[in-house]
Amino acid sequence: MRDAHTIAGEKARPVAWQTWVKTSRPFTLTAAVSPVLVGTALAGYEGTFHLWTFLATLFSCLFLQIGTNYFNEYFDHRYGLDHAGSLGAMTVIFKQEMTAGQVLGGGIFCFVIAALLGIVLIFVVGPEIILFGVAGILIAYFYSAKPFKFSSRGLGDIMVFLAMGVLMTWGSYYVQIQQWSWSAFAASVPVGFLVTSILNMNNVRDYQDDLAVNKKTLPVRFGLKFGQRFHAALLVGSYLATTIFVLVxxxxxxxxxxxxxxxxxxxxxxxxxxxxxxxxxxxGIKKTSQLHLIFGVVFAASILLATLIR
Known part of the structure; x- marks a missing residue:
């Protein structure tokens, strides 16, 4: 493990933009798009839509997700949870494509952009948005960082469901219409199940690597077969949850x-x-990410269709 002085002393070289993009894990960013689309569509169904509020929310969530990916890359390297052959990491630090300090700096920069967009929303919507922003940033940072290290304690799935399911979907609804809604919470559940399935599929893939470093994801705690069955339950559960919420x-x-x-x-x-x-x-990870996006787009479009019919 290296301290801050070692990181600061590393020789930083200019980083190619392709490396920045790769380290942001672009295929995972759909996880931030679907909840914003669904939450905003539901607000439109109830009669309110503000374009600039939608765009500020979308880009704030995207930068929060990118920053989370940078921090995950940095802290997994710092805590010795990744190695040069890790499939879950971009391994840019091991390959010396970026220094640890540059990866950390990228995460901080993205969080600052997300926070600035959040401040814009505070002026537009109200101070209660601070609660959404602080909760999202804390979950995103401590997902990988000490002292909580949610991802290493088997709590990553719950935190992802809360942050990228409930908070992002309901938050995207709230910034448009500023009221509590059980419908917004209902819409967040299938979206949350699917985004959690992306993480679970990632943990299933990394089962052997995580087991070797005692990173206690749910598949490590309960076995690889559990991870596969949990994946099936999350995917099927997203459709069943949607149906139940329609029926009620x-x-x-x-x-x-x-x-x-x-x-x-x-x-x-x-x-x-x-x-x-x-x-x-x-x-499976790529297919699940694609499913999450397609499901979210169809879900949002179906709500907009209900608006037109009504």
Whole structure:
């Protein structure tokens, strides 16, 4: 483990923009898009939509997600949880494409941008937005960092569900309409299940590496087979939750159109549930990310359709 003086003393070289982009893990950024689309669509269904508020919210969430990825890369390296062959990391520090200080600086910069956009929302919406912003930043930072290290204690799934399911979806709704809504909470649940499934698939892929360094993700705690079954439960649960919330009239009936995406989920589950090759889990992460985005777009579009019909 290296201290701050060692990091500061590293020789920093200019970093190619492609390396910055790679380290941001762009394929994961859909996780920040879907909840904002769904929450904003629900506010539109209830009669309110402000374009600039939507854009500020979207980019704040995106920079928060990018910053989280940078911090995850930095802290996993610092705590010895990654190595040069780690599949879950970009390994830019090991390859000397970036110094640890540059990765850390990237995370700080992204959090600052997210916070500045949050300040804009505070002036537009009100001081209560501070609660959303502080909660999101704390979860994002301590996801990897001490003393909490949520990701290493088997709490990462819960925190991702809360931050990128409930907070982002409900928060995107709230900045538009400034009121509590059980419908917004209901919409956040299937979105949260799917974003949690992305993380779980990542943990399933990294099972052997995490086991070796005692990183206690849920698959490490309960076994690889549990991780595969948990993945299936999260994917199927997102469709069942949507249906239940439609039946109890918390979501418009058009939300059932998300079932049009179920064949993608079925193929995803079938390819992962009985897989033994790590390659299947690697593909599973990308397919789950794609499903999360497609589900979110269809979900948001179905809510907008209900607005037109009504």
């Amino acid at each position: 009239h918390l979501l418009p009936w058009t939300a059932l159109l998300v079932w049009l995406t179920f064949p993608l989920a079925f193929i995803n589950v079938r390819s992962v549930l009985y897989a033994t090759e790590r390659l299947a889990f690697i593909k």
